[in-house]
Amino acid sequence: MIPPEKKQILVVDDEANLRRVLSAQLSRDGYDVHLAEDGEAGLAYLREHHIDLVITDLRMPKVDGMELLRAALRDDASRPVVMMTAHGTVETAVEALKTGAFDYLTKPFDQDEVRLVVKKALRTRDLASADATDQGHAEPDATGARFGIIGQSQPILDLYGVLERVADTPTTVLVTGESGTGKELVARALHENSSRRDGPFIKVNCAAIPKDLMEAELFGYERGAFTGAVGSKPGRFELATGGTLFLDEIGELPTDMQVKLLRVLQESEFERVGGIKTIKVDVRLVAATNRDLKKEISLGAFREDLYYRLNVVPIALPALRERASDIPVLISHFVAKFNTRLKKSVGGIEDAARERLLAYPWPGNIRELENVIERAVLFADGSTIGLGDLAEEVRGSAGVPRASSPPALEAAKPEAGASIDGLKEQVKAAMSRLERELIERALKQTQNNVTHAARLLKISRKGLQLKMKELGLRERDGD
DSSP: OOOOOOOEEEEEOSOHHHHHHHHHHHHHTTOEEEEESSHHHHHHHHHHSOOSEEEEESSOSSSOHHHHHHHHHHHOTTSOEEEEEOGGGHHHHHHHHHHTOOEEEESSOOHHHHHHHHHHHHHHHHHHGGGOOOOOOSSOOTTOOBTTBOOOSHHHHHHHHHHHHHTTSOOOEEEEOOTTSOHHHHHHHHHHTSTTTTSOEEEEEGGGSOGGGHHHHHHOBOTTSSTTOOSOBOOHHHHTTTSEEEEETGGGSOHHHHHHHHHHHHHSEEEOBTOOOEEEOOOEEEEEESSOHHHHHHTTSSOHHHHHHHTTEEEEOOOGGGGGGGHHHHHHHHHHHHHHHHTOOOOEEOHHHHHHHHHSOOTTHHHHHHHHHHHHHHHOOSSEEOGGGSOHHHHGGGOOOOTTSOOHHHHHSOOTTOOHHHHHHHHHHHHHHHHHHHHHHHHHHTTTOHHHHHHHHTSOHHHHHHHHHHTTOOOOSOO
């Protein structure tokens, strides 16, 4: 497969000097950096390229940062957007956080602050991608889905019933389940179907926050509270007041922070780091974890009193293998979704492929199924998805090569008496052939548009051009 590329960061600002400074720092930190001189150019760039993180100024001509933020979230809700703002517009930056921005930087900022925010944002995206699913509404749609959750198996029908009863209450909810089962989707459903729906929905992935910064992240800090605290900043509890705070991976919370979280849940008040003023909040808390918290309690890693405070209404999400009867309707949903996104017209799935998808254990749950269908729709040559269009790990021993695919695996088999070095070379050659196949298919799908092909392959345009040069593929005329 094509090796992972560096993370792609888009910096949008109308100040050329600031763009240069950020580009230099982020490039030194190992990221691929792309620049846009205003919001309009930033929007155009997002439409044509795969971007992992957007850093944008708040005040810009043509299209401002708030409009860019909303457009970026519509395109990819899991992609973090960091706002840059001057001291005088901090209130607007806070409003951006409530709208969905990941964080904000107040000018002037130092390199360590930028480095920390970027690392935290990208880590959060990586962790969230394992549990991301589509969103919807409480009313049933054509598939019978409710609350954005597709399925009619008994575990899902039971889930609908619980959501109906607890969504419009202030009760704390603890959502448990394996990665990829849709824990964030349930948290959003609880928020969007409550009287708090017009308030903010603030999410924090506890696994993405360095332990020594967790308190400042949740409760905010005052100027001078620690090195780099050049101004006051509200925490996630303050931002969520009047709405819902979603604490994902709550099992990763350090034990000292568990005590402070317990106090907030009991008294609805706290102090910022370095502050003395007590702040009152009105927040509905939803927590989630893929850990067994009772086991963590027995090991001394999680407080029993906090567990019972969180576990007022427990919601245990089933693994996909436990609701296999929902797989056919999920397949249809994802085929339709990726037909639209990839401009394809795949009509359905062949029986052999469907049977294999039903038999597969799905360790990555719904997210893994979504990824498998996206790949199958992208590379399907015919009007239906066949067994050969499925990923090799899903096909398993039932797998068959595509008729149009090069026999990469056959070529990788060493001849009798081949040396170890010879085996390595043959494996390298087979990987090159597979990369060539994937690139050629992406180019065919996009009518030889290198920019669009790079976006489909989720690598940078420059990275694709370098790979094409390495493989001896001439750049086409469709770009």
